[in-house]
Amino acid sequence: MSLRWTLASSEEAxxxxxxxxxxxxxxxxxxxxxxxxxxxxxxxxxxxVPEESLMPFRHTINPYRGxxxxxxxxxxxxxxxxxxxxxxxxxxxxxxxKVNAVERLRAELRSPKWGGDTIAMGTNTDPYQHAEGKYHLxxxxxxxxxxxxxxxxxxxxxxxxxxxxxxLAAAAxxxxxxxxxxxxxxxxxxxxxxxxxxxxxxxxxxxxRRLTEAGLxxxxxxxxxxxxxxxxxxxxxxxxxxxxxxxxxxxHGVALHLRGSVRAHYLDWLAGARPDLAALYRERFRAGAxxxxxxxxxxxxxxxxxxxxxxxxxxxxxxxxxxxxITPSGQLSLL
Numbered sequence: 287m288s289l290r291w292t293l294a295s296s297e298e299a300x301x302x303x304x305x306x307x308x309x310x311x312x313x314x315x316x317x318x319x320x321x322x323x324x325x326x327x328x329x330x331x332x333x334x335v336p337e338e339s340l341m342p343f344r345h346t347i348n349p350y351r352g353x354x355x356x357x358x359x360x361x362x363x364x365x366x367x368x369x370x371x372x373x374x375x376x377x378x379x380x381x382x383x384k385v386n387a388v389e390r391l392r393a394e395l396r397s398p399k400w401g402g403d404t405i406a407m408g409t410n411t412d413p414y415q416h417a418e419g420k421y422h423l424x425x426x427x428x429x430x431x432x433x434x435x436x437x438x439x440x441x442x443x444x445x446x447x448x449x450x451x452x453x454l455a456a457a458a459x460x461x462x463x464x465x466x467x468x469x470x471x472x473x474x475x476x477x478x479x480x481x482x483x484x485x486x487x488x489x490x491x492x493x494x495r496r497l498t499e500a501g502l503x504x505x506x507x508x509x510x511x512x513x514x515x516x517x518x519x520x521x522x523x524x525x526x527x528x529x530x531x532x533x534x535x536x537x538h539g540v541a542l543h544l545r546g547s548v549r550a551h552y553l554d555w556l557a558g559a560r561p562d563l564a565a566l567y568r569e570r571f572r573a574g575a576x577x578x579x580x581x582x583x584x585x586x587x588x589x590x591x592x593x594x595x596x597x598x599x600x601x602x603x604x605x606x607x608x609x610x611x612i613t614p615s616g617q618l619s620l621l
Contacts (some may be wrong), residue, residue, distance in 0.1 A: 309324040309325060309326050309382070310324070310325040310326075311323075311324060311325075312324075312325060317419070318416070318417075318420060320379060321354065321379050321380075321381060321416070321417075322379060322380045322381070323381050323383050323417065323420075323421075324380060324381065324382045324383065325383050325385045326382055326383070326384060326385070327384070327385065327386045328384040328386060328387060328390055330390065330394065331347055331349075331384065331386075331387050331390035331391050331394060332345050332346075332347060332391065332394050332400075332405065333345065333346045333347065333348070343403075343404050343405070343406040343409075343439065344403055344404075345403050345404070345405045345406070346405065346406045346407065346409045346410070347387070347391065347405055347406075347407050347413075347427060348384075348407070348409070348410040348411060348413070349383070349384050349387040349407075349413060349418075349421075349423040349424060349427065350381055350382065350383060350384070350411050350412075350413070350415060350417055350418075350423070351365055351366070351369070351381070351382035351384075351410070351411060352365075352366055352371075352376070352377050352378065352379075352380055352381040352382055352411060353377065353378065353381070353411035353412055353415050353483075354378055354379070354381065354415050354416040354417065354483045355378075355411075355412055355415055355416075355443060355444075355481060355483040355484045356378040356481070356482050356483040357443075357480065357481045357483075357484070358479075358480050358481075358551075358552055358555050358556075358559075359480065359510055359512070359542055359544070359548065359552050360377070360411075360548070361543070361545060361548055362377075362410045362411050363377050363547070363548050363551060364546050364547050364548065365410065365411075366380075367547065369382065373547055373548070373551055374551060378483065381415075381417045383417060383421055383423070384423070385421070385423075387423045387426070387427060388423060388426035388427060388429075388430060391427055391430050391431070392430050395430065395431075395434045395436060402434075402436055402437075403437075404436075404437040404438060404439065404462065405431065405436065405437070405438045405439075406438070406439045406440075406441070407424065407427065407438060407439070407440045407441070408439075408440050408441030408442050408466075409441065412441075412442050412443055412444055413427075413440060413442065414440075414442045414443075414444035414446040414447045415444060415483075416483065418444075418446055419446060424440075424450070425449070425450050425453065428450055428453050428454060428457060429453060431457065431461070432453065432456060432457035432460055432461070435460045435461045436461060437461045437462035437463065438457075438461075438462075438463060439463070439464045439465070439466065440454075440463075440464075440465050440466070441465075441466045441467075441468060441507070442465070442466075442467060442468070443467065443468045443469075443481070443484045443485070443490060444484065444485060444490075445485045445489050445490060445492075445493045447465065447493060447497070448493050448496060448497070451496065451497055451500050451502075452500075454497070454500070454502055455500045455501050455502060458501060458502055458503075463502065463503070464502075464503045464504075464505065465494075465497055465502055465503070465504045465505070466504070466505045466506065466507055467490050467491075467493070467494050467504065467505075467506050467507070467529075467534075468490075468506075468507050468509050469487050469490050469491060469506055469507075469508060469525055469529060470487075470508060470509055470510055470511060470512065470516055470525070471487060471512075471515070471516035471521060471525065472487050472488065472521070472524050472525055472528060473515075473516060473521065474486060474487075476512070476515045476516050479515075479559060479560075480512065480515065487525075488528075491528050491529060491532045492532070494506070494529065494532045494533065494534060495532035495533055498532065498533030498534075499533070503535050504533065504534055504535065505534055505535055505536035505537065505538075506525075506529040506534045506536070506537045506538075507537075507538055507539075507540055508522060508525050508526065508529075508537065508538065508539040508540065508589050509538075509539070509540035510540050510541065510542040510543070511539055511540065511541050511542060511585050512542050513542065513563070513566055513567060513570045513577070513581075514560070514563040514566045514567075515560070515563070517541075517585065519588050522539060522585065522588045522589055522592065523588065523592045526589055526592035526593050526596060526598075527592065527596060530593065530596035530597075530598045531596075534598060535598065536593075536598060537589060537592075537593040537598050538586075538589060538590075539585045539586050539588065539589030539590070540585075541576075541577055541581060541582045541585045542577070543575050543576045543577070544571060544575050545575040546575075549571070549575065553567060
């Protein structure tokens, strides 16, 4: 099949050139039934964040595009539009797999142009999503980065990361490694409704505890906080307290934002799943993609104050979360 694969020729200049690549289609079997894997060979694997971004990292790696976690609000859904695929079920079921990711990383780290900067994984789709159990690309990337003593961070919602606990601990003995978990709620009903493909939140917190016991620095993003579903002060404090008890070194809250085509996708889903919240969302997002600054500040304050009471200190790999947009090549750009 033909897949429109948009590549960045010059990340710093933001120049994008379309490149038609042949994608080999593989139908999932057994545990992966109902999924399709589109194998592609990436021209490059280390992505460079635009210079104007205030993110605490300049480089990212995303071995997969699309995500079986099926989070209703996922801001990365539009990356499938750039490939000529849908942002709904196709985003969740048709996963682009950069099958040469490990080999490309090994080559790019050897380049005299590479300066050894921190590389962030999980900034677009989850590197430990379901496909990782089949392809082991993230594990390969971890091993290469560890061998090169190149610092890196990982953001995930998946307990599959425990499979690589020993490798991550070994890497942390050679270079700076940090792990961040996304835990937006402890409410299992909200979790099942909004993140149906992810492990339950309590299992993520247990994974955080086990990685902390293995000697890794783990932070938490209480993200995204969903109006009417997970945004009460009590709900937020419960998440913070549970994560702090598990050993989180940093905890930050992030309010839901709905940019571009994600807005229509999420609101259409909400109309079917929770029509009683439609009026609330019309009010919260009346000005566009973001809620009022007052609401964002409230969430930040509740999480920050609860973390302070739990004596959580330390620097998160993402500092305070900053709203971003995704470019066609899957890059992050500061809004």
